[in-house]
Amino acid sequence: MTIADLEIITADDTPTSPSRAAIDDTAPFALALIPFGLAVGGASAAAGLSFGTAMFGALVLLAGAAQLAAVETLGSGGDILAVVIVAGLINVRFVLYGAGVATWFEGLPLRHRLLLVYPVVDQTFMLCQRRFEEERDLGWRQQYYLTVTALLVAAFIGSQVLAFQLGSGLPAGLGLHLAAPLAFAGMLAGSVRGRTELITGLVAAVIVIGSAGVLGPLGLPVGVVAGVAAGIRVSS
Amino acid sequence: MTAILAFSFAAAITYFMRSSVTLAGAAASAPRIGPWLALVSPAVLMALVASSLVLDHGTVVVPHGGETLAIVLAAVAVRVSGNVSMALAVGLPVYWLTSALGLG
Numbered sequence: 001m002t003i004a005d006l007e008i009i010t011a012d013d014t015p016t017s018p019s020r021a022a023i024d025d026t027a028p029f030a031l032a033l034i035p036f037g038l039a040v041g042g043a044s045a046a047a048g049l050s051f052g053t054a055m056f057g058a059l060v061l062l063a064g065a066a067q068l069a070a071v072e073t074l075g076s077g078g079d080i081l082a083v084v085i086v087a088g089l090i091n092v093r094f095v096l097y098g099a100g101v102a103t104w105f106e107g108l109p110l111r112h113r114l115l116l117v118y119p120v121v122d123q124t125f126m127l128c129q130r131r132f133e134e135e136r137d138l139g140w141r142q143q144y145y146l147t148v149t150a151l152l153v154a155a156f157i158g159s160q161v162l163a164f165q166l167g168s169g170l171p172a173g174l175g176l177h178l179a180a181p182l183a184f185a186g187m188l189a190g191s192v193r194g195r196t197e198l199i200t201g202l203v204a205a206v207i208v209i210g211s212a213g214v215l216g217p218l219g220l221p222v223g224v225v226a227g228v229a230a231g232i233r234v235s236s
Numbered sequence: 237m238t239a240i241l242a243f244s245f246a247a248a249i250t251y252f253m254r255s256s257v258t259l260a261g262a263a264a265s266a267p268r269i270g271p272w273l274a275l276v277s278p279a280v281l282m283a284l285v286a287s288s289l290v291l292d293h294g295t296v297v298v299p300h301g302g303e304t305l306a307i308v309l310a311a312v313a314v315r316v317s318g319n320v321s322m323a324l325a326v327g328l329p330v331y332w333l334t335s336a337l338g339l340g
Binding site for chain 2 (some may be wrong): 029197
């Protein structure tokens, strides 16, 4: 999702109720999360995780791409360190989202801000960043942010529960195993703005694939560091 | 138990990333690290996509034609529309179609 997706949100059609505005804005994104949640739930079951363990992972991480990568890493025999490295690398963008939350709720006590930052994800950041460009008081912002979060979490966790309930009832032909690469490819297409990002990604991919037989799960962090270094060199 | 521990540590790292700017009280410094952090996402995402296509448990394999086409068209759809949810909306039907046609 990019800011361009949110052009429908204008000052003229802004509902005065923060909850109503949040529901209107979030609905399409919450719906889009359902197949992804089904894929994550299906992958968790396929990796041999119990329902309780999968839900624990979903709730403590609250980060779909990282959860899926963690599940796949566990399913392929990866250890705890590999899972933590993979999840950490995927979620490093959350530093920027956290900076957004810190700015939006600057007037609140620290403990409130530390609670509010916990569930921030891509969609929350994009939606709130756009909405909060308008003058809104802290109460309005909190209610909007929490409603967006509740809807996204409900869609994502609910679809994972559904995937576990359906179990083997989900046909393999649905291609849900492809949901993660598709979502990653979509995010990638949205994050590549020019030559620098392209070279960064290509270097990382080549190194990860080329070193797979030697480095195993460590190929990812090595490839990412090399890719970022290449990108910085190209851009400087 | 391994999975619970892995999720717990991963969640701790993730929360640290989310809260680091708040804890540091340095929201104004975020723009300085932004360009570096912005390169991490393309690197991780392209590595994951490429791995999903050509690696099978650490072994390089020939990519599945239908899956490759689905991923490429999904990326194009997102690029054109600017809407990430189009990745699944386009990619999955392309995969279903290529599978039904026996491509790949």
